[in-house]
Amino acid sequence: MDTTAELPIKMVKPDIWPYIKSWITPLIVPLLLLLGWHAGVKVSGTQLIPLPKEVGLMLYDFAFGGIYDDAFSETLPLHLWSSVTRVYGGFFSAALVGIPLGLLIGRIKLIRDLLDPTLQLLRPVPVTAWLPLSMIFFGIGPNAAIFLVFLGAFYPIVFNTIFGVKSVDNRLFEAALMLGCSGSSLFRQVVLPAAIPSILNGLRLGHGFAWILIVVGEMTGVPEGLGAVIMDGRMLSRTDLVIAGMTVIGIVGYATDRMLVALNNRLLKWSPQHHV
């Protein structure tokens, strides 16, 4: 009776294995990268790049202190908070300006003709190229950084909103009109919900750019912030500090992106194809 002996194993396997696999699979590449990093430093004997272990120690000291006890020990919360306020200051003002502007441009031809060419002209200019001007406009300080983050997040938000509004299926307008929905109700009840998937997509892209631009923004000579820490680390040849700062930005950017994804999937529960 070999078959009965095999049966319990066959039944258990498909239950647990996919669960384990879904946790292990995403970790394989990061672990290999760490391993390669470690081996690379060891084999080449370079003094310029620290071992992953040393970056880990630096991260711990950066967050909790007790190892190096230098100017950077225990300062992570301070720098993180500064960066977070700038990222979200820039991001939310980009959303606050970009979404209504995108709705207007997408919906009203006069506004589109008036603004779209200018926006198209400004869009290809790299946000980093605005750095000198933003320092002239806003001086040395956090506002210049917020402005750069704003610019970086603004374009994807406004253009995705325009796209969302313009691609509403004409059939839905017909359906709404024959059901007695018109004017501003049409906008609120049809245009807006139909454009939500694109708007959320723009927000997610803009949010990614906001975190990318914070480092550039904090090159403007602010004393605090993850970007400032990375610049300090560069100047002091503290590569472990540079990589620690990069790691924090990566993790926080990832975690906040997951929050946006959760919001996206909640708001779009009617459309599984828009789930990320």
Place this chain on the structure above:
Amino acid sequence: MSDSERRPLPAIDIKGVSKVYSVGGQTVQALREVNLTIKKGEFACLIGASGCGKSTLLRIMAGFETASSGVVNMYGKPIVGPSPERGMVFQDYGLFPWLTVKENIGFGQRQRNLPKAKLNEISAYYTDMVGLTKFADYYPGQLSGGMKQRVAIARVLANDCEVLLMDEPFGALDALTREKLQQDLLEIWARTKVTVVFVTHAVEEAVMLSDRVVVMTAGPGRIEEDIKLALARPRDITAIEFNQVRRDITQYLSSHVSSKVAA
């Protein structure tokens, strides 16, 4: 206007309607001098090959398009645009994907600032009428084609539509679902006394459903024949009389097509 005043007036009255499109600098005549009167409570099918203007005529009745010349009245009043009293059912459903079944069905009534309880009552009633109570909280993306079309029918009925305009509504459905929906539509029609104008290119469907079959021909679109069906209901698709009528209508359609080919 009270019911007694409007009863003698036809539900839809089309007089001398022509429609000319301009496509890429060329003018195309979609309809020429169409006259058609549809009585209150009647079930009329517009049938014809592609390009005969049957959908254009229906869209003019709905108010989505305007006639280039001629008059279209509903109960004696000119049709100037889309309105809840003329509910359209599209072949591709046109449901709002972000609203649930019961929210889609209540969409029209929601525009009228009703108390929430009354609104819920109406949408529950019509959700039940099309047999979707179990699916009231589903989104359109989770429904089959037949179920979506039931929602589309319920949402216009729930909005007090008096004339139901249907543009090949069952064309995208499989044969079994189509037959079921045809029967359900007839039941709803008998129950609500709504006037139906139904566009199709399937002869069998037209004979199954309607009091009257209006045969349209293309180039330019016009009405070729207007046939009253005296067949008793419920209709039997296998009956000799049914097939007699079906043959006649098929002949009207094919004779026109072949004469055009010969010319």
